Amino acid sequence: RKEVEQDPGPFNVPEGATVAFNCTYSNSASQSFFWYRQDCRKEPKLLMSVYSSGNEDGRFTAQLNRASQYISLLIRDSKLSDSATYLCAKGGGSYIPTFGRGTSLIVHP
């Protein structure tokens, strides 16, 4: 079983919709979690770090649920430009993150 599991999707939503992705992880000792965004044929870029208290950046909200070992990403008021693959990652013991397989989001007009 992979350490980080994601539903690959695709999630196909209309503009303006709210969409949420979950990512489950093993190894409850993990201390740090992240969401990266990857556009087609491009490198991943950090979208948000995920803190125990949750964090929000504009239309994006990330949550961590340690009891159930998952992190979530909520996108409100989806834009066409949000179409991408969203990768969750957890910090590793060697400080090199482990990534999930990514969740594809398609926002259509």
Place this chain on the structure above:
Amino acid sequence: NAGVTQTPKFQVLKTGQSMTLQCAQDMNHEYMSWYRQDPGMGLRLIHYSVGAGITDQGEVPNGYNVSRSTTEDFPLRLLSAAPSQTSVYFCASRSGQGNEKLFFGSGTQLSVL
């Protein structure tokens, strides 16, 4: 701001050929790593380094070698390319403890025929 620079962007090899994928960063980052990305598999860690002179294996190290003679450079060597190594390769770096944000290079698309 160069950040993480990977070369080449594209490469086609024949089975059995060797080559080196170059990666350089100008941010004085301690940690560097190589990932491969295959459809449906996400990013898988090949090798990583926590400082000059120190390297270690990741999840999928077989068929690859690395070295870290300087802080800036972290080349990935394929000694005898195989079709199973057809993939997109990303180099990434990050600073020391307390900041785990990864900076990625733009990737190398490698095809092994």
